[in-house]
Amino acid sequence: MDETPTLDVERVRASFDFVGRGRIATNNAASTQLPRELLQLYAELVPQYENVHRGQSDASALTTARFEASYDTIAQWICAPNRRTISIHRKTTEAINLVMYTLLTEFRDGDNVVTTMMEHNSDYVPWYALCREILPRFGRTVECRIARFDHESGELDLGHLASLVDDRTKLVCCTGASNFLGTKPPLADIRRIADGSGYRQPNGEICSRLLVDAAQLMPSALIDVRAMDVDYLAFSFHKFIAPLGVGVLYAKEHLREDSLPFLYGGDMIAEGMVTPDHVGYNVLPWKYSAGTPNILGVIVSAQAMRLAIDLVGADPSKTWFRSADPIPRRIVGSTMSRIGDYTASLTRRAVSSLTRVPGLRIHGVPAGVARAPLVAFTVDGHDPFEIARALNDRGVESRAGCHCATLAHHDLGLDPPASCRISFSFYNTAEDVDRAVEAVGQAVSVPVR
Numbered sequence: 520m521d522e523t524p525t526l527d528v529e530r531v532r533a534s535f536d537f538v539g540r541g542r543i544a545t546n547n548a549a550s551t552q553l554p555r556e557l558l559q560l561y562a563e564l565v566p567q568y569e570n571v572h573r574g575q576s577d578a579s580a581l582t583t584a585r586f587e588a589s590y591d592t593i594a595q596w597i598c599a600p601n602r603r604t605i606s607i608h609r610k611t612t613e614a615i616n617l618v619m620y621t622l623l624t625e626f627r628d629g630d631n632v633v634t635t636m637m638e639h640n641s642d643y644v645p646w647y648a649l650c651r652e653i654l655p656r657f658g659r660t661v662e663c664r665i666a667r668f669d670h671e672s673g674e675l676d677l678g679h680l681a682s683l684v685d686d687r688t689k690l691v692c693c694t695g696a697s698n699f700l701g702t703k704p705p706l707a708d709i710r711r712i713a714d715g716s717g718y719r720q721p722n723g724e725i726c727s728r729l730l731v732d733a734a735q736l737m738p739s740a741l742i743d744v745r746a747m748d749v750d751y752l753a754f755s756f757h758k759f760i761a762p763l764g765v766g767v768l769y770a771k772e773h774l775r776e777d778s779l780p781f782l783y784g785g786d787m788i789a790e791g792m793v794t795p796d797h798v799g800y801n802v803l804p805w806k807y808s809a810g811t812p813n814i815l816g817v818i819v820s821a822q823a824m825r826l827a828i829d830l831v832g833a834d835p836s837k838t839w840f841r842s843a844d845p846i847p848r849r850i851v852g853s854t855m856s857r858i859g860d861y862t863a864s865l866t867r868r869a870v871s872s873l874t875r876v877p878g879l880r881i882h883g884v885p886a887g888v889a890r891a892p893l894v895a896f897t898v899d900g901h902d903p904f905e906i907a908r909a910l911n912d913r914g915v916e917s918r919a920g921c922h923c924a925t926l927a928h929h930d931l932g933l934d935p936p937a938s939c940r941i942s943f944s945f946y947n948t949a950e951d952v953d954r955a956v957e958a959v960g961q962a963v964s965v966p967v968r
């Protein structure tokens with residue numbers, strides 16, 4: 520199990536105060552920890568900040584410039600063509616709800632949405648609500664179809680998904696990485712299926728739209744929205760070392776131009792363009808930025824991406840944190856391949872050790888196959904919540920429950936619909952993994968009642 524680390528984890532850990540408290544922080548699929556640099560940056564911004572797009576002071580101009588530059592950083596990170604394709608929300612959940620609400624008026628009677636049985640509730644319940652609760656009130660019937668996954672391999676059943684997509688499929692919604700099974704569905708194949716649906720969109724294009732929930736993909740993988748050719752892609756910064764409360768939606772520019780706004784109010788309106796009879800919307804991306812945004816959260820979150828470059832040593836020639844320089848693709852690529860390779864090595868270590876625990880079943884992707892950096896398991900005769908509490912007693916942080924992947928837990932027949940999950944970020948160590956696995960072994964060695 521000797522693997523050469525792809526980054527200097529001690530250098531990474533030196534930025535995180537939780538380390539000094541001896542915490543084994545292995546619940547990173549829920550939220551990651553904050554590095555000290557970002558807290559310091561936040562504190563430094565506080566005496567200087569003002570609202571954005573709403574003041575003529577130097578402070579407002581400076582904050583506006585920093586805020587707008589954050590959109591550019593985010594766009595560069597995911598290879599989006601420009602900031603007009605980016606909107607910032609409170610989290611992935613809100614970003615996906617935006618897609619649902621902005622498409623609401625476009626659905627025609629008899630249309631359908633195809634999603635999967637491995638989705639997080641944030642990428643299922645909005646479509647359930649749309650089809651079962653909202654559109655019926657307008658007298659429209661739209662079906663929500665759910666593609667199966669294979670219970671042994673955790674793979675999405677592509678054949679089943681393809682059979683559900685037809686010329687009435689407006690949208691296909693799929694996770695980039697399951698937060699329970701660890702599966703990374705083949706998004707290029709799903710794009711091809713969506714492209715071949717025969718659905719006529721309002722602008723005349725013949726294809727189904729594709730939405731990717733990248734909440735668990737973005738923290739350990741290089742995202743290239745153009746190469747992926749996704750129509751929509753959502754993620755949350757709180758799973759990538761940044762503060763809570765900032766999520767991103769990428770959407771193709773023509774979709775943003777054509778669709779109605781999500782929230783209505785200040786700053787999404789063009790200056791002075793409100794009369795009793797007409798409201799003119801602001802240019803992109805501000806059309807989707809109603810009300811005062813989470814200004815400092817956005818600036819700090821974009822800087823988290825720059826800090827990640829420095830923490831993993833992806834570019835020894837320069838410090839990226841606090842700069843606003845355009846980030847070359849190769850630097851983003853090198854950062855994410857270091858993080859991806861490193862967290863994958865921790866995950867392999869966890870999987871291969873956990874498989875030796877008697878009665879333990881890892882759900883989803885089997886040992887030896889690449890997965891998102893998380894492992895969810897159950898142990899015969901043991902309540903996952905008790906396992907998680909026993910881990911906590913041994914200093915190991917985990918999560919028990921359905922992780923909002925409720926459909927998949929029911930589909931697997933888990934009773935209660937719960938598993939215990941450990942998940943890794945690029946500040947975890949091999950020792951963290953070993954401590955976690957040892958704690959699982961101890962927790963379940965208690966005789967079954």
Ligand SMILES: Cc1ncc(COP(=O)(O)O)c(C=O)c1O
Pocket residue numbers: 548549610611612613639641642694696697698732733734735755766
């Ligand atoms: C795959 C997936 N999608 C969506 C979400 C929701 O993210 P947020 O709580 O930031 O809205 C999560 C969070 O765990 C997730 O893992």
